Amino acid sequence: MGDSLQVSEFGSTDRLGGFGSSTDRLANYHGSETAVTEKVTKSRKPLWFILGGIVSILAVAGVIVGVLVAKNVIHTSINSKSNLNDSPAASMAASASSLAATGPSPSQTQDSSPTRTSSKTTGTHTSTSSPTSTAPTCSTEKDIPTAFKGTYNDPTTWLDMTDFNCTFTSELVGNLSINGLNSTWDDSKQANPNVPALNKLWGSYSSNPIRAVNLGGWFSLEPFITPSLFDYDASLGIVDEYTLCVHLGPKQAAATLEKHYATFITEQDFIDIAAAGLSHVRIPFSYWAVTTYSGDPYVEGISWRYLLRAIEWARKHGIRVNLDLHAVPGSQNGWNHSGRSGKINWIIGTDGAANAQRSLDIHDQLSTFFAQDRYKNVVAFYGLVNEPGITIPQNQLADWTASAIKIVSGNGVAATVVFSEALRGLPAWQGNLQGYGDKLVIDVHEYVIFDPNMIVFDHTKKVSFVCSTFEGQIAASMDTSTGFGPTMVGEWSQADTDCAQWVNGVGSGARWTGNFSGTTTPYCPTGNSQCSCALADQPASSFSSDYKTFLLAFAEAQMSAYETGWGWFYWTWKTENAPLWSYQAGLQGGFMPPVAYKRDWTCTDKVPSFGSLPEYY
Ligand SMILES: *[C@@H]1O[C@H](CO)[C@@H](O)[C@H](O)[C@H]1NC(C)=O
Ligand SMILES: *[C@@H]1O[C@H](CO)[C@@H](O)[C@H](O)[C@H]1NC(C)=O
Ligand SMILES: *[C@@H]1O[C@H](CO)[C@@H](O)[C@H](O)[C@H]1NC(C)=O
Numbered sequence: 155m156g157d158s159l160q161v162s163e164f165g166s167t168d169r170l171g172g173f174g175s176s177t178d179r180l181a182n183y184h185g186s187e188t189a190v191t192e193k194v195t196k197s198r199k200p201l202w203f204i205l206g207g208i209v210s211i212l213a214v215a216g217v218i219v220g221v222l223v224a225k226n227v228i229h230t231s232i233n234s235k236s237n238l239n240d241s242p243a244a245s246m247a248a249s250a251s252s253l254a255a256t257g258p259s260p261s262q263t264q265d266s267s268p269t270r271t272s273s274k275t276t277g278t279h280t281s282t283s284s285p286t287s288t289a290p291t292c293s294t295e296k297d298i299p300t301a302f303k304g305t306y307n308d309p310t311t312w313l314d315m316t317d318f319n320c321t322f323t324s325e326l327v328g329n330l331s332i333n334g335l336n337s338t339w340d341d342s343k344q345a346n347p348n349v350p351a352l353n354k355l356w357g358s359y360s361s362n363p364i365r366a367v368n369l370g371g372w373f374s375l376e377p378f379i380t381p382s383l384f385d386y387d388a389s390l391g392i393v394d395e396y397t398l399c400v401h402l403g404p405k406q407a408a409a410t411l412e413k414h415y416a417t418f419i420t421e422q423d424f425i426d427i428a429a430a431g432l433s434h435v436r437i438p439f440s441y442w443a444v445t446t447y448s449g450d451p452y453v454e455g456i457s458w459r460y461l462l463r464a465i466e467w468a469r470k471h472g473i474r475v476n477l478d479l480h481a482v483p484g485s486q487n488g489w490n491h492s493g494r495s496g497k498i499n500w501i502i503g504t505d506g507a508a509n510a511q512r513s514l515d516i517h518d519q520l521s522t523f524f525a526q527d528r529y530k531n532v533v534a535f536y537g538l539v540n541e542p543g544i545t546i547p548q549n550q551l552a553d554w555t556a557s558a559i560k561i562v563s564g565n566g567v568a569a570t571v572v573f574s575e576a577l578r579g580l581p582a583w584q585g586n587l588q589g590y591g592d593k594l595v596i597d598v599h600e601y602v603i604f605d606p607n608m609i610v611f612d613h614t615k616k617v618s619f620v621c622s623t624f625e626g627q628i629a630a631s632m633d634t635s636t637g638f639g640p641t642m643v644g645e646w647s648q649a650d651t652d653c654a655q656w657v658n659g660v661g662s663g664a665r666w667t668g669n670f671s672g673t674t675t676p677y678c679p680t681g682n683s684q685c686s687c688a689l690a691d692q693p694a695s696s697f698s699s700d701y702k703t704f705l706l707a708f709a710e711a712q713m714s715a716y717e718t719g720w721g722w723f724y725w726t727w728k729t730e731n732a733p734l735w736s737y738q739a740g741l742q743g744g745f746m747p748p749v750a751y752k753r754d755w756t757c758t759d760k761v762p763s764f765g766s767l768p769e770y771y
């Protein structure tokens with residue numbers, strides 16, 4: 155989320171751009187788009203039928219034992235040697251697993267890591283019906299090599315084992331662990347009847363737009379999404395993930411954040427997202443999922459495996475993923491959701507060049523990892539960096555972006571790369587970063603409440619403004635004579651005020667009531683002391699039917715406008731108590747269309763009446 159979109163961005167420049175030759179560097183990576191349902195069945199030789207029969211009986215016993223181990227022993231076994239796991243059945247199953255067939259060789263995956271132990275990055279396995287079936291032999295403390303013991307890569311220390319593979323592996327890809335992942339995957343699922351299964355080509359996003367949500371506040375904390383994590387005395391100055399981690403210290407920070415990762419979003423959310431007719435999720439995550447630097451208080455690595463599991467849940471329910479690197483070293487925008495609120499020390503500022511290089515190194519690792527075959531069908535979009543600040547000169551940002559694209563595409567990522575318009579308006583990118591075809595898309599975030607010129611619009615005007623101005627912006631951006639080209643809306647919400655608790659930062663006031671950051675003018679339509687945040691403090695159950703009519707129209711107007719481009723990602727799926735920022739709350743409260751692709755109202759219709767809805771809260 156950003157807070158400095160200006161009305162000035164509506165202007166469209168008509169610069170004639172030299173578009174350069176269309177080399178479509180990235181376009182090749184979608185390649186053959188073959189189904190990677192990788193259900194490899196090992197071919198058997200006659201002798202194996204006899205041996206296999208014996209082994210399979212033992213393997214079944216191993217499965218039962220393994221399930222018990224998975225359910226109970228992970229934590230208790232830390233202190234007591236697991237005799238279950240030492241059972242003959244389990245060890246036979248374990249050795250049976252070493253007979254597993256070798257699968258297809260990895261394709262474009264490259265790995266710079268010297269510690270990588272294996273090149274099997276694809277569906278290398280035996281099917282569950284094979285006589286040499288792998289029973290889940292959960293690793294215990296004694297199985298973990300010293301170098302990994304007690305680190306975030308040691309599965310015996312994990313809080314939550316749901317759907318994680320409990321067998322330790324030292325295998326790394328891009329120097330990033332695959333621990334917790336299964337060897338097989340299934341890309342045959344369709345999110346809904348309206349969209350192709352993962353292993354089928356999506357086709358054109360201009361004709362079949364994205365309808366999606368963000369999973370904000372999960373791996374990149376935001377006080378307004380989960381105020382419960384920031385519930386401290388104001389004098390402690392805990393305003394972002396940085397200050398929170400400093401306050402908690404390494405151990406407590408790791409425990410607090412892991413609990414949050416394990417509980418805030420679960421598989422049920424992916425089920426509900428698919429049921430709502432949504433096809434994609436944008437998943438914000440922070441650089442400390444990958445690494446940390448000297449002096450960083452952030453919790454390293456734990457969010458990584460939850461991110462990987464999130465992708466598996468998305469896959470299971472046919473949902474495509476937009477990976478969003480939301481926080482880079484040094485902070486790209488100085489906002490709380492970049493980890494640390496304050497200065498921009500990325501490209502510009504203290505150590506700006508070093509931090510820019512670090513973020514490229516992180517993309518080298520990430521893109522090596524996400525070039526694995528297992529991600530080719532499920533990771534549809536790969537975001538470079540969320541909302542870089544407007545004070546970063548555009549030419550320097552464009553140079554960094556071109557370098558990042560080169561790294562990511564060079565490593566063989568199949569996804570379309572996403573870059574942010576960086577709060578300077580879509581027209582500023584006309585003629586820039588051309589030649590990538592539909593493998594590069596610009597991301598704009600549309601809010602009416604962070605700009606004093608728009609927040610003052612009354613309800614009817616907010617809806618009509620979206621349909622005229624925002625829709626016009628997107629349409630202009632889609633056309634390379636007036637804009638960049640492929641355009642998506644990576645964030646938007648139903649908020650019509652900036653009243654939600656801490657939406658402007660911990661302890662901040664609101665533009666609406668006139669006490670945000672030194673302002674004294676109340677920016678609500680009545681523009682006087684009537685302006686009130688009282689309604690925003692209420693749960694959605696207290697919303698009037700007129701207000702819900704507005705909220706639904708406001709949502710449908712935005713969906714309609716953004717589908718002029720490649721579609722939209724609502725910000726965000728879930729909040730603790732900010733219903734105008736929660737798709738889930740909208741569904742439950744009856745102010746979101748129950749199925750995103752079946753809607754009653756579009757921008758070509760007349761704005762409905764909102765009855766006697768007051769304009770001051
Ligand atoms: C991994 O495999 C195990 C055992 O078959 C299964 O219980 C688990 O749900 C799988 N995890 C995922 C994310 O599919
Ligand atoms: C790989 O990551 C580990 C930490 O996870 C780090 O200590 C090591 O230096 C990294 N190696 C390379 C080659 O980047
Ligand atoms: C679990 O991980 C181990 C180690 O990477 C792997 O050999 C095994 O096949 C995985 N299990 C499943 C069910 O995929």
Ligand SMILES: *[C@@H]1O[C@H](CO)[C@@H](O)[C@H](O)[C@H]1NC(C)=O
Nearest residue numbers: 661662663664667668669687
């Ligand atoms: C802003 O004004 C509201 C309502 O008048 C009040 O509740 C809130 O505490 C004020 N916030 C700040 C930071 O002054």
Ligand SMILES: CC(=O)N[C@H]1CO[C@H](CO)[C@@H](O)[C@@H]1O
Nearest residue numbers: 157376489490495657658659
């Ligand atoms: C001071 C600061 O960084 N405030 C930002 C905190 O994040 C919210 C969204 O979560 C932004 O709207 C604020 O500008």
